[in-house]
Amino acid sequence: MAAVKSKVKLFGGVLQRMTHTSKVCACDMTFAVYLPPQAETSAVPVLYWLSGLTCTDENFSQKAGFARAAAARGLAVVMPDTSPRGVTIEGADDTWDFGSGAGFYVDATEPKWAGHYHMYSYVTEELPALVESTFAGKLIAGKKSISGHSMGGHGALTLGMKNPTAYSSISAFAPICRPTNCPWGTKAFTGYLGSVEAGMAYDACELVKGYSGPPLKILVDQGAADNFLTGEADQLQPNALVEACAASNGRVAVEMRLQEGYDHSYYFISSFIDDHIHFHADALGCSAAEVN
Numbered sequence: 001m002a003a004v005k006s007k008v009k010l011f012g013g014v015l016q017r018m019t020h021t022s023k024v025c026a027c028d029m030t031f032a033v034y035l036p037p038q039a040e041t042s043a044v045p046v047l048y049w050l051s052g053l054t055c056t057d058e059n060f061s062q063k064a065g066f067a068r069a070a071a072a073r074g075l076a077v078v079m080p081d082t083s084p085r086g087v088t089i090e091g092a093d094d095t096w097d098f099g100s101g102a103g104f105y106v107d108a109t110e111p112k113w114a115g116h117y118h119m120y121s122y123v124t125e126e127l128p129a130l131v132e133s134t135f136a137g138k139l140i141a142g143k144k145s146i147s148g149h150s151m152g153g154h155g156a157l158t159l160g161m162k163n164p165t166a167y168s169s170i171s172a173f174a175p176i177c178r179p180t181n182c183p184w185g186t187k188a189f190t191g192y193l194g195s196v197e198a199g200m201a202y203d204a205c206e207l208v209k210g211y212s213g214p215p216l217k218i219l220v221d222q223g224a225a226d227n228f229l230t231g232e233a234d235q236l237q238p239n240a241l242v243e244a245c246a247a248s249n250g251r252v253a254v255e256m257r258l259q260e261g262y263d264h265s266y267y268f269i270s271s272f273i274d275d276h277i278h279f280h281a282d283a284l285g286c287s288a289a290e291v292n
Contacts, residue, residue, distance in 0.1 A: 002134050005030065011071035012037035015061055018134075024118040024126050027087050031080045031127060032057045034067060035138055038074035045143040045168075045284040046076045046131070047277070048123065050159075052150030053184070054101045057081045060149075063266035069274040073281035073288075076139055078131055080123055082151070084116040098187050104179075105155030106202050108192040117192055120202075124159055124166065145169040145280040149269055150228075150236075154179055157204035157218065157241075161252070164213020169283035171219040171276045173269050174226055177241035178205045184235050208244040208252045218245075218254045219279050221272045223262030 002020040009015075013036040022029040038044050047070070049060050057079045060066065070077055083103035089112060092099035103119035132141045146167045148156035153175025160170035179185025180196050180203045189199030200206045220238065228235040238256055245254040262268040 002031075002130060010034065011067045013039070013067065013071050015067070017057065020130060022084075022122060022126060024121045025084045026116050027084045029081055029084065029122070029127075030057050031078065031131075032061050033079075033131060033135065034061070034070060034077040035135065036071045036074050036076060039076060039135075039138040043138055043140045044074045044076050045140050045145070045286065046078055047280050047284075048128075048144060048146045048156075048167075049077055049079045050105060050123065050146070050148030050152030050155040051079070051082050052148070052152045053082070054096050055082050055152070056101070059266065060269075063270065064273050065270040066273050066277060069277035069281075073277060073286040075277060075281050075284065075286055076135075078127070080127055083119065087116045089113065089116065097184055098191055102151065102188065104151060104185075104188040104192060104202075105159060106188070106192050106199075109198070110192055110194050113192050119155075120159065123155070124163055142166075143168065143284060145171075145284055147171040147173075147276055147280065148175070149173040150264065151176060151184070153220075154185075154202075154204065158202050158207060160218075161204065161207040161211055161213070161216070162201075164211070164216065169219075169280050170216065171221075171279055173221050173272070173276075174223060174228070174236055174264055175204070175220060175238075175241075176236055178237040179203055180206070181240070182235045182237060183233075205240050205244040208241070208248050211248065211251050213251075215250065216252045218252065219257075219276060220254055221257045221259055221268075221275075223264060223268045224258050224260045225262055226264045226268075228264055
């Protein structure tokens, strides 16, 4: 069961923040759901949005400007938190890029973290089951796509490719494309999984190499002025994903759009979110609608 924390009308639809006790994360978790106006009369498909480091379920709903296009196309959006909250783990709140707000969408195996940090199973299994049961009749069961930003872009890419029949489409903004070869990923995989090598199972470039699902096209937007793109802070490595996809013999294709002058922020996301909403709405078979 999920309890409603808040509810607000938005472009004819309803945005709700909800809380529930998660079995896989062994704590209370908060998530948000946007139901477009079409959900009042017929079931609609769902886009799962995964946010980045330091974010909660609120960043996307407050800053991305997604709802106008989602309402026009009849697309629900689910926004989970980025990590367990309110659990007592030594070091969980010591840094901004590991622990609270930084679950990295993996299932932790290191004993210190394994009791709570199961964001992979939470997003792919527990949360969809809860959402579909809570909003039965308003959402089309099993009809979903996935997108995200930065750490959440990494999550969208990896969850999508690890579950090739679960999602109709995948997109990302400034994703961490090769986490086994960057500081953020090295820290996360060593901490949660015990080694960088164990993180290969959550590395988008490695997953492209072994991808055996239906032909896949991924949409990625990357800001050319992103401060995490080059130099010592080379966290994102979009070219590695482009190269991996080019070597996949057509199994995985990526449309990598380098957006001049844009950074890593929600100003960047809000500038191109409509394109991503329409990309997923098309893949999910939503009816066409003009966005005013």
